[in-house]
Amino acid sequence: MRRKGPFRATLCCLVAVLLGVWAGSGNAEVLTLAQGLGLASENNRLIKITKQQERISESDTLVARSFLLPSVDASASETILAYQPKAIFGTLIAPTSDKSFVSYSLGVQQLLYDFEGTIAKYKSSKAILDTKRIDTQRVRNLVALDFAVAYFDLLEADKMVLVAGKEVESVQSHLRDARNLYENGVITKNDLLQAEVRLSDAKQRLLTANNNRAVRASQLNTVLSRPLTTEVQVIDIAEAPPGSVMTERGKAWETALAQRPEMRIVDGTMKSLDFEETSRKAEYYPRFFAGASYDYTENRYMFHQGNASFLLGMTMNLFSGGRTRAEVLKIEYQKTQLQEQRARLADEIRLEVERNLLDLNNARERTRVTKDAAGQAEENLRINRVRYEEGVGTATEVLDAVTLLTIAETNYYRSIYDLRRAESAVLYSIGKDLSEVYK
Numbered sequence: 472m473r474r475k476g477p478f479r480a481t482l483c484c485l486v487a488v489l490l491g492v493w494a495g496s497g498n499a500e501v502l503t504l505a506q507g508l509g510l511a512s513e514n515n516r517l518i519k520i521t522k523q524q525e526r527i528s529e530s531d532t533l534v535a536r537s538f539l540l541p542s543v544d545a546s547a548s549e550t551i552l553a554y555q556p557k558a559i560f561g562t563l564i565a566p567t568s569d570k571s572f573v574s575y576s577l578g579v580q581q582l583l584y585d586f587e588g589t590i591a592k593y594k595s596s597k598a599i600l601d602t603k604r605i606d607t608q609r610v611r612n613l614v615a616l617d618f619a620v621a622y623f624d625l626l627e628a629d630k631m632v633l634v635a636g637k638e639v640e641s642v643q644s645h646l647r648d649a650r651n652l653y654e655n656g657v658i659t660k661n662d663l664l665q666a667e668v669r670l671s672d673a674k675q676r677l678l679t680a681n682n683n684r685a686v687r688a689s690q691l692n693t694v695l696s697r698p699l700t701t702e703v704q705v706i707d708i709a710e711a712p713p714g715s716v717m718t719e720r721g722k723a724w725e726t727a728l729a730q731r732p733e734m735r736i737v738d739g740t741m742k743s744l745d746f747e748e749t750s751r752k753a754e755y756y757p758r759f760f761a762g763a764s765y766d767y768t769e770n771r772y773m774f775h776q777g778n779a780s781f782l783l784g785m786t787m788n789l790f791s792g793g794r795t796r797a798e799v800l801k802i803e804y805q806k807t808q809l810q811e812q813r814a815r816l817a818d819e820i821r822l823e824v825e826r827n828l829l830d831l832n833n834a835r836e837r838t839r840v841t842k843d844a845a846g847q848a849e850e851n852l853r854i855n856r857v858r859y860e861e862g863v864g865t866a867t868e869v870l871d872a873v874t875l876l877t878i879a880e881t882n883y884y885r886s887i888y889d890l891r892r893a894e895s896a897v898l899y900s901i902g903k904d905l906s907e908v909y910k
Contacts, residue, residue, distance in 0.1 A: 499702035504622055507695065507705075508906045511618040512611055514696045521603075521610040528596075528603040535596040538589045541581040549573045568770050578764035588753025595746035602739035608904075609732035614694065615905035619895040621691040625705050627888040628684040634884065635677040638877045641852070642670045645869050648860065662866035669870050708891070708909075716894050720828060723901050727824050728817055730902025737813045741806060748802045754795045757787035824900045831893040837886035841879065848872070848879035 502510075512518065555570040582589060646666040652658045689699040717723040728734055762784065767777035788795075852872040858864030898908055 499704045501704050501706065503706050504619065504708055504909050505906075507618055507622055507691075508615050508909060510695050511614050512906060515614045515694060516696050518607070518611055518614055521607045525600070525603040525607050528600045532593070532596040532600050535589075535593040539582065539593060541579050544576075544578045544580075546576045547574070567772055569772075572769040574769070575767040576764065578762065580760060580762040583759040583761055585758040586753040586756040588750045588756075588758070591746045591749035591753065595743045595750065598739050598743035598746060602736045602743070605732045605735050605739065609736070612732070612899060612905055616895055616899045618691070618694045619905060619909070620892050621687065621694050622705055623888045623891045623895070625684070625687040625691050625703075626707055626891075627884060628680070628687040629705070630884040630888075631680045631881065632677070632684050634877055634880045635673070635680040637880070638873060639670070639673045639677050641873045641876070642666065642673045642870070645856070645859075645866070645873065646670055648856075649866060657862065658866070665866055665870065669873075716831070716897050717901055718828065718831070720825065723824050723828060723897070724821050727820050727901040731820055731900075732902070733816055733820070734813070737809060737816060741809055741813075744802055744806050744809065748799060748806075751795060751798045751802060754788060754791075757785045759783075759785050820900070824897070827893060827896040827900045831890070831897050834886055834890035834893045837882070838890050841883040841886050844879040845876070845883050848876040852876050 551571040555566055556568040557564050557566050649663050649666045653663045688703055692699050692701045763781045765779045770776055855864050855868045855872040859869045898905055
């Protein structure tokens with residue numbers, strides 16, 4: 472009998488699988504990498520949490536600024552006495568106030584100078600706010616990396632479904648040939664049973680591939696903060712934009728230490744501690760302030776019921792039990808600790824960049840090695856099928872060739888998406904904004 476050629480079988484397999492995917496996901500959203508990164512940046516819950524932390528820090532900054540502005544106080548009251556106040560002047564008793572009266576007061580006080588204690592505290596809060604904003608950028612880029620990895624995982628899962636479907640189609644084709652040959656008495660039933668067992672095994676792998684694809688889609692929806700069962704189809708990309716991925720180790724390290732938000736957060740925290748130290752040391756010196764007030768008390772026995780005042784004042788703490796000195800020492804220890812943490816962070820960033828560069832180079836080599844293997848395995852399957860049809864080869868050789876083709880295609884697609892994931896990891900580790908790179 473004349474059987475399908477390997478190209479025709481492969482084409483039928485791909486068409487069948489694609490039709491199955493289309494039929495099962497007619498309402499699926501088609502999502503590009505750039506679109507998904509935008510959605511993740513807007514909807515991810517971790518980013519929203521970090522944004523709230525940024526707003527909390529912004530409120531702390533407003534609180535610190537308030538001490539630089541005038542303090543205005545107003546009060547009003549009504550007093551009701553049990554007895555009318557009176558004074559004795561020899562044999563004369565004269566009232567000094569009404570039995571009930573109202574009072575009003577308005578006062579303003581402004582800090583003039585405290586040796587930069589208050590303004591340093593405000594600058595410290597501003598520096599902390601800057602670190603919170605940088606941390607939001609860090610989290611946004613981390614979420615972008617998580618999405619990119621989930622995106623490439625889903626693309627790989629799609630390819631694994633295609634490979635498993637192609638294997639099922641190839642074994643089914645072989646089973647049809649074996650059944651025809653068995654009916655014509657050319658082969659024994661053992662070849663037929665072997666093909667049926669291998670078909671069952673191939674179908675199980677296809678079921679596993681479909682299940683894994685559903686899991687990967689759920690992971691992608693989780694990053695987007697969408698319902699897990701939302702149907703989605705992703706579009707493949709050829710490679711990272713040219714020139715965006717650094718491969719030279721020294722330059723990559725230098726770029727990472729300059730651009731990684733973690734390093735900028737540490738530097739911002741150090742700046743905040745410097746301002747905090749200045750604020751604490753200002754407690755050794757006096758604080759100068761000015762104030763003005765107007766007070767009114769209803770009293771028909773007084774010549775002036777209302778009066779205004781203005782004052783210039785100074786306050787200074789002479790002894791606080793060593794509290795200020797202890798707080799200054801504490802800040803100095805925190806700065807020393809932060810310097811060590813910065814050095815440790817730099818080591819970790821270099822290690823992360825090195826690991827990702829090695830993974831990238833490994834994935835590139837694997838892609839190069841496996842690039843032609845699938846075509847060679849396809850040709851090997853074709854030859855073994857022809858030999859089997861002519862009675863020269865065995866069913867085992869055909870099935871082994873099918874398995875070999877499946878392994879070759881699986882290795883190729885995995886190397887491709889390992890390369891894509893490694894590219895994203897390198898971009899993240901050197902501080903690149905993934906949303907901008909994949910725009």
